[in-house]
């Protein structure tokens with residue numbers, strides 16, 4: 001992969017960037033055990049964006065890994081990004097982004113969450129917080145029991161874990177490093193590399 005651009009997402013922050021069809025985005029969890037959120041918009045029509053529910057149904061899974069795709073909210077749906085590499089193995093497709101409301105209510109901390117950080121990163125494109133779709137939850141796992149109960153699992157990704165997503169259309173991608181406190185874990189950052197690949 002020939003590198004075109006490198007972006008650092010600091011702890012508890014968001015970044016957004018354009019990706020052309022055929023390019024691959026590699027996201028590296030630099031120090032490990034750091035969940036994050038990824039959302040996607042179609043570059044020339046921001047009303048077209050990732051649908052977390054459509055993505056679940058197309059793969060019939062509540063988490064994504066290599067070989068799975070992120071789908072649009074359109075009818076018929078289209079593939080936006082396909083996961084072409086994944087050293088971690090599972091990224092949740094059930095949870096919404098964390099936000100100031102959830103952090104205060106559930107964790108008793110007063111700070112911006114992924115929603116606010118994604119919104120800040122997407123400000124330049126005029127995207128409002130309520131227009132941000134539910135994400136692909138990077139390096140984050142949720143278990144579901146026989147009666148549908150959900151439980152957040154402790155983050156388990158190793159330092160240097162990575163996921164590669166290849167764009168199937170021109171996109172705006174936004175990524176946030178999560179602000180939810182986990183026991184005995186400092187918040188850490190991601191490195192994102194956008195590279196050229198040979199073909200779609």
Ligand SMILES: [Zn+2]
Nearest residue numbers: 098114178179
């Ligand atoms: Zn979060």
